[in-house]
Amino acid sequence: MLDRVADKLASKISDVDRQAIHSLKRSGYKMMVLSCGTADLSTRILRAAGLADCFSFLEGNWFIINDGKIQGMDFHIPTPESKLELLLEYGITAEQAAVVGDGFTDLPLLDWAAVPVLLDRTGEKKAKYKGKGYHHAASVPEAAEIVAEIIKKSS
Numbered sequence: 010m011l012d013r014v015a016d017k018l019a020s021k022i023s024d025v026d027r028q029a030i031h032s033l034k035r036s037g038y039k040m041m042v043l044s045c046g047t048a049d050l051s052t053r054i055l056r057a058a059g060l061a062d063c064f065s066f067l068e069g070n071w072f073i074i075n076d077g078k079i080q081g082m083d084f085h086i087p088t089p090e091s092k093l094e095l096l097l098e099y100g101i102t103a104e105q106a107a108v109v110g111d112g113f114t115d116l117p118l119l120d121w122a123a124v125p126v127l128l129d130r131t132g133e134k135k136a137k138y139k140g141k142g143y144h145h146a147a148s149v150p151e152a153a154e155i156v157a158e159i160i161k162k163s164s
Contacts, residue, residue, distance in 0.1 A: 011072075015053030022058045026149040033153050034063040038107075043092040044069035045114040048085070068095060089114040093121055107156040109146070119143055124159050126152045 033040060040063055044051050048069030055061040073081040086092055092114070096106070107124035108115065119125040120141070127143040129135055135145050144159070146152035 011049055011053055012057075015050055015057050018050075019054045019057035022054075022060075027058060027060060029148075029150040029153040030060055030063050033156070036157065038156070040064045041066040042069070043067075043086060043095060043118070045086050045089060045092070046070065047072060047082075089117050093117045107160065109149075109152045109156065124156055126155050128152050 030040075042051055042055070042064050044067075046069055048067060049072045051069055052061070052067055055064065055067070068085055070085055070087065071083045072079045073083055086095065096118070103121050104123050106118075106122040107126065108118040108122035109126045109128055110116070110119050111128040115127075119127060125141075125143045127134055127138060127141075127145050128149070129145050130147055132147065144155045146155055
């Protein structure tokens with residue numbers, strides 16, 4: 010069932026978005042996925058979209074599966090703050106981090122990162138988070154361009 014759902018969701022990732030992610034990978038950026046959602050599904054979506062090899066690390070909450078049935082959840086990232094705690098445990102500093110996030114659970118990372126990019130396809134979040142110092146991107150390619158440009162300027 011998870012594979013069928015992942016295939017459907019992966020088909021919604023545009024070729025332009027996929028190309029932007031592959032471009033970042035080719036440029037040498039180390040990318041991670043940290044999710045308060047289900048890592049099982051995220052992993053399958055990335056694999057189905059041909060993007061799994063673009064990310065060096067993926068963490069989230071994992072289903073506990075016994076006899077082919079979901080029995081529960083193993084919470085590795087139960088709260089938005091857990092994402093930041095995980096990066097700090099790995100020794101990643103704010104100066105090393107560009108964060109692209111699209112929602113409430115990304116706020117601690119966006120507030121912390123040297124390069125915070127709020128992915129806001131509709132433009133509704135821009136006003137809500139005005140004054141936070143986030144860069145705003147309406148698309149994945151735009152977010153990738155912002156990250157690359159800021160890092161290039163700081164080099």
